[in-house]
Amino acid sequence: MNHIRLNNSNFRVKGKLSVPGDKSISHRAVMFGSLAEGRTVITNFLRGDDCLATIDCFRKMGVKIEEVNGKIIVDGVGTTGLKEPEDILYTGNSGTTARLLLGLLSGLPFYSVLNGDESLNNRPMSRVADPLKLMGAKIWGREHDNKLPMAIRGTKLSAIQYELPVASAQVKSALILAGLLAEGDTKVTGKIQSRDHTEKLLQQFGVQLQINENEINIKGGQTLQGTDVFVPGDISSAAFFIALALIVPGAELVLENVGLNETRTGIIDVVKAMGGDIEIETIQSEGESYGNLRIKYSDLKATEISGAIIPRLIDEIPIIALIATQSEGTTVIQDAAELKVKETDRIEAVVTELKKLGANIEATKDGMIIHGKSKLNGGQVKTYGDHRIGMMLAIASFISSGEIILENPDCIKISYPNFFEDLNKIAQ
Structure with missing residues (x-):
């Protein structure tokens, strides 16, 4: 079986990183x-x-x-x-x-x-x-x-x-x-x-x-x-390292040239609402906006995510769910039924796999409810061939008490070919 063993809980997280293009x-x-x-x-x-x-x-x-x-x-x-x-x-x-x-x-x-x-x-x-x-x-x-x-x-x-x-x-x-x-x-x-x-x-x-x-009007011909x-760095890829820096004690990361298009920055708004320490250090605004992000380990609190913000972070919900397991209180995600028709049913996949690791999480018809804080354990988990599920579970290995065995990690190459190499760069 194609799998990778991850045991990262003793690593410190520091440094700078440029994530792949959007x-x-x-x-x-x-x-x-x-x-x-x-x-x-x-x-x-x-x-x-x-x-x-x-x-x-x-x-x-x-x-x-x-x-x-x-x-x-x-x-x-x-x-x-x-x-x-x-x-x-x-x-x-x-x-x-x-x-x-x-x-x-x-x-x-x-x-x-x-x-x-x-x-x-x-x-x-x-x-x-x-x-x-x-x-x-x-x-x-x-x-x-x-x-x-x-x-x-x-x-x-x-x-x-x-x-x-x-x-x-x-x-x-x-x-x-x-x-x-x-x-x-x-x-x-x-x-x-x-x-x-x-x-x-x-x-x-x-x-x-x-x-x-x-409303958009376009004239033919x-x-x-x-x-x-x-092409700025992909904020959907940066999201995994944002999460990593927020939930690993003592962590501090700078992510360079990350795309900051306002229709995609819902995760930054959610992190700030949860009390996360995230700063935009520089910004370029010609065409597509992009800038550098500095993120530090934070004491996080739960929040509610629904309505108009959902399209601005739909691809980041799997990693937001992991962040929520490390936040005080109950995080509720609603209006996200679109997750069911992604590369896999991401609601079911996130809930099933995080439960295996000890998270207190439950699925709803259009989202999930996550009770924090949870201590995560090791275990064998699946990607379902979905790159974002795979990366979320790899990040979980930094806070799990035991080894995580990740099945079918190759799907991560769909959006982030050098994901594990970049993880190694900032894990000290």
């Missing part, structure tokens, strides 16, 4: 660079499995993408230059790749098939396919066009006005890309704001968007111009 921005930089006219140069690209799948898909559609001196060079072909792929477009474990490609491929004049790994092929796609069909898209898939593999016969799309039933950056982005290729003006609205990397990056590529609070893109 996964969401890395995906989009390759996609938009491929659609642009001219060359795009991407610095600090995340070379994780998910983002490499995006590169592979666009290479199969005729885009020249190379790595030179650590940078990704994309020679764009324009919105009309992509070619019909001769093979299936394999998106691996990446929901971002699959869902955004559904929007793009629906408006291109050729046939294509999307497929993913076992986990992705069981995640819902109708939330993207259904509104695309309203634009005229021709999409077929398993379970009434809800599951991969999916076939797309590209066609001319018509603009629509669509209100998102849930806050989803992937659905929103798919519709924006389809709107870019459609006739007319497409309007996408939502009750709660989701991450806005697509909007910010498209504007950097020269696309005109009208943004009014939670626009062209993109190649540009230079710097």
Whole structure:
């Protein structure tokens, strides 16, 4: 069995670290660079499995993408230059790749098939396919066009006005890309704001968007111009080291060049509400905001997490749950049913595995309740093939009284290829 043994409870946590580039921005930089006219140069690209799948898909559609001196060079072909792929477009474990490609491929004049790994092929796609069909898209898939593999016969799309039933950056982005290729003006609205990397990056590529609070208008037929893109460190990856510094006695870490996009910084707000010692030391605000974070061990107290903040920290909830086990009082997480349709059912996975280690935690229909403080023990735990579950359990090894045996740690490479090497850098 593929597993790793972790016994880190005697280590001090000190030092500086630069986490890998933001996964969401890395995906989009390759996609938009491929659609642009001219060359795009991407610095600090995340070379994780998910983002490499995006590169592979666009290479199969005729885009020249190379790595030179650590940078990704994309020679764009324009919105009309992509070619019909001769093979299936394999998106691996990446929901971002699959869902955004559904929007793009629906408006291109050729046939294509999307497929993913076992986990992705069981995640819902109708939330993207259904509104695309309203634009005229021709999409077929398993379970009434809800599951991969999916076939797309590209066609001319018509603009629509669509209100998102849930806050989803992937659905929103798919519709924006389809709107870019459609006739007319497409309007996408939502009750709660989701991450806005697509909007910010498209504007950097020269696309005109009208943004009014939670309403986005995009005019079809626009062209993109190649540009230079710097990818800040991924706050979702930084979250594991934020947690580590907060819960290991005597710890102090500086995380450099972390993305601070306001639609993603919910974890910083929650940490501060729990009494965590976290400071933003420097900040760059041109394009995507980023800066350095200093985090120190803290006496934490419980909090309640629900409502509008959930989309701003949905991927960080597994590690927030671990933080909550080390906080005085009862932490309640609600309105997070979206966790059930991630790489695995993250509510069930978090509760099951933390219970194995001795946490006092219970699942609810749309979240979880965590009673702290808990002393964590060693034990054998599973990742469920989910990178964020795997990293959360690895961080738990620093505060567990015994050895943790982590099954299937390789899935962590999806978003953080050098995760264990970085852990070793700051464990003294």
